[in-house]
Amino acid sequence: xxxxxxxxxxxxxxxxxxxxxxxxxxxxxxxxxxxxxxxxxxxxxxxxxxxxxxxxxxxxxxxxxxxxxxxxxxxxxxxxxxxxxxxxxxxxxxxxxxxxxxxxxxxxxxxxxxxxxxxxxxxxxxxxxxxxxxxxxxxxxxxxxxxxxxxxxxxxxxxxxxxxxxxxxxxxxxxxxxxxxxxxxxxxxxxxxxxxxxxxxxxxxxxxxxxxxxxxxxxxxxxxxxxxxxxxxxxxxxxxxxxxxxxxxxxxxxxxxxxxxxxxxxxxxxxxxxxxxxxxxxxxxxxxxxxxxxxxxxxxxxxxxxxxxxxxxxxxxxxxxxxxxxxxxxxxxxxxxxxxxxxxxxxxxxxxxxxxxxxxxxxxxxxxxxxxxxxxxxxxxxxxxxxxxxxxxxxxxxxxxxxxxxxxxxxxxxxxxxxxxxxxxxxxxxxxxxxxxxxxxxxxxxxxxxxxxxxxxxxxxxxxxxxxxxxxxxxxxxxxxxxxxxxxxxxxxxxxxxxxxxx
Amino acid sequence: xxxxxxxxxxxxxxxxxxxxxxxxxxxxxxxxxxxxxxxxxxxxxxxxxxxxxxxxxxxxxxxxxxxxxxxxxxxxxxxxxxxxxxxxxxxxxxxxxxx
Numbered sequence: 188x189x190x191x192x193x194x195x196x197x198x199x200x201x202x203x204x205x206x207x208x209x210x211x212x213x214x215x216x217x218x219x220x221x222x223x224x225x226x227x228x229x230x231x232x233x234x235x236x237x238x239x240x241x242x243x244x245x246x247x248x249x250x251x252x253x254x255x256x257x258x259x260x261x262x263x264x265x266x267x268x269x270x271x272x273x274x275x276x277x278x279x280x281x282x283x284x285x286x287x288x289x290x291x292x293x294x295x296x297x298x299x300x301x302x303x304x305x306x307x308x309x310x311x312x313x314x315x316x317x318x319x320x321x322x323x324x325x326x327x328x329x330x331x332x333x334x335x336x337x338x339x340x341x342x343x344x345x346x347x348x349x350x351x352x353x354x355x356x357x358x359x360x361x362x363x364x365x366x367x368x369x370x371x372x373x374x375x376x377x378x379x380x381x382x383x384x385x386x387x388x389x390x391x392x393x394x395x396x397x398x399x400x401x402x403x404x405x406x407x408x409x410x411x412x413x414x415x416x417x418x419x420x421x422x423x424x425x426x427x428x429x430x431x432x433x434x435x436x437x438x439x440x441x442x443x444x445x446x447x448x449x450x451x452x453x454x455x456x457x458x459x460x461x462x463x464x465x466x467x468x469x470x471x472x473x474x475x476x477x478x479x480x481x482x483x484x485x486x487x488x489x490x491x492x493x494x495x496x497x498x499x500x501x502x503x504x505x506x507x508x509x510x511x512x513x514x515x516x517x518x519x520x521x522x523x524x525x526x527x528x529x530x531x532x533x534x535x536x537x538x539x540x541x542x543x544x545x546x547x548x549x550x551x552x553x554x555x556x557x558x559x560x561x562x563x564x565x566x567x568x569x570x571x572x573x574x575x576x577x578x579x580x581x582x583x584x585x586x587x588x589x590x591x592x593x594x595x596x597x598x599x600x601x602x603x604x605x606x607x608x609x610x611x612x613x614x615x616x617x618x619x620x621x622x623x624x625x626x627x628x629x630x631x632x633x634x635x636x637x638x639x640x641x642x643x644x645x646x647x648x649x650x651x652x653x654x655x656x657x658x659x660x661x662x663x664x665x666x667x668x669x670x671x672x673x674x675x676x677x678x679x680x681x682x683x684x685x686x687x688x689x690x
Numbered sequence: 691x692x693x694x695x696x697x698x699x700x701x702x703x704x705x706x707x708x709x710x711x712x713x714x715x716x717x718x719x720x721x722x723x724x725x726x727x728x729x730x731x732x733x734x735x736x737x738x739x740x741x742x743x744x745x746x747x748x749x750x751x752x753x754x755x756x757x758x759x760x761x762x763x764x765x766x767x768x769x770x771x772x773x774x775x776x777x778x779x780x781x782x783x784x785x786x787x788x789x
Contacts, residue, residue, distance in 0.1 A: 286770055287769065287770065289762055289766035289767075289769060290760075290762075381747070382746045382747050383747050383749070396744060396745050396746065397746075422754055425749070425752040426745070426747070426749060426752075428747065428749075493735060496731060496732055496734075496735055498729075499728065499729035499730075499731050499732045500729075500732050502725065502729045503729055503732065510706060514707075517707070518772060519771070519772075519779050519781055520767075520770070520771055520779055521770035521771065521772075522770070522772070523772070524772035524773065526782075527709070530782060531782065531786075532782060532783050532784065532785065532786045533781045533782050533783065533784055534707060535709075535786075536781070536782055537707045538704075538707045538708055538709035539709050541706075541707055541708045541709070542708050542709040542710065542711075545708065547714075550708055550710065550714070550718070551718060551721060551722070551725075553706050553708065554699060554702050554703060554706060554708070554718055554722065555722060555725060555726075557702045557705050557706045558694070558698075558702055558722065558726070561702070561705070567730075567733060568726075568729075568730070568732070570736070570742060571732040571733045571736035572732050572736075573742035573743055573744060574732075574735070574736035574737075574740040574741070574742050574743075575732045575735060575736060576742070576743040576744075576746075577740050577741055577742065577743040578735060578740060580743060580746070612721060612724075612725060613724060613725060613728055626746075627746070628746055629745075629746025629747045630746075655746075655747055
């Protein structure tokens, strides 16, 4: 039974197709694993009561000879920012405790239609604001590699769930790195697709011009299989692209077996290295660059002079958009309602509700966003940040005129300890320095594990970025790097994670 | 440098409808001052000749056919309401005594 949870999603899917394993067995194995280790990891806010029923239906359909999708019967963990009809959706906030959505997010709907089994909702920083899950209203998730350290954020729950073998696949959302930075610190794979490649319908909005839903997995191929299920045009999302997309799974398979690195033009982003980057993160990255060169890639250094303004622009644009998106939590139509002492007007009820319902980071960003948008400051802050966005897009355009992909470490440090950055918001914000530029420009990015930092034995990831709409290129190159490294090591990185004790 | 005052934070909290405590206003004032100081550098490169970008992959004229699609039933729309009366959301008084 315990072998089932160690399988990749692709491997499990194969055994489901040949009926060597049933969907019920696969689901039960993961529910048992959650039962055994989630007390320590706390990746889940809710575990589904309906997963086994859904699995049974898949088994029945398969027995009846029905043609099912390639991932039918594979369990899926769902970040709590995505609304689901059969489980509560809180986005990690008290204000939405117990909220039951009357509809499924498009990505969840598509996953169900493809036969995936949603097994639970994963923990996250409140409304996806954070890089550590310490801002979850329901307590932090712990990193399976070291339970005293953060699993990244905001999607630390999804990353920890796949790293701890509680689910082979998970869904995440990435506004400034919330898929890629958790992947980096947990030794897993995370993809932020091109803005508009995956529907945002039913993703509780943080910053609408930055948010993107994507896969969280243990292998590049598994991520490709999941993006193939959730991607593509959705008329319910007005920013959804109408492009016909190639299969990302095919791109990953192609990358893993082929010689895609030969002649590949790779740009190392000068601004995302050196100062502020931990020695062991930098050395593993440099080794990977050397490996790429050895495989025939043409590696050059690329300048992106405006990237140093990215974090600043991001922390104006995000709070501005968030302060307006979160205005809907007004105690009227859904969510918590708090009556002030002695009653009050609807506005006083709203203010009392938002005071109690929101955590400190959410309040901080709403106030910051309200400030950035207020008369007299709008042009200086929000307006300037939007101009920086143009300059960062131009940096990407200039870079992609020279190279096929850009690379950097996915984050400046390995997993930090709980509490280390909690008192210093700017230090926490700077952990997303490598991932934020892609969100500002809308380009896709992937984080792939490349080893352990020698000084602390914790995972390090490489970020690969491609031009808008070139998601397949990420999967091709990501799978090639993954295959090379695993060949060199003789094992996967995640197999080196410490065994979790269980309860 | 940005010199955000406690009065300003209290005003912003009122605009954002969050009943912050005096302690929260005080600590937020310090934090916001530091944050705004470090993010104000966007002004260094945001010169008048640079156009603003609001959306990373701009689309225009995104319309759908003008036909009735899936909508929520009244029960669904009200199922998460803290309070409702018949088919309506129920709230406390809109106007206070002084209004």
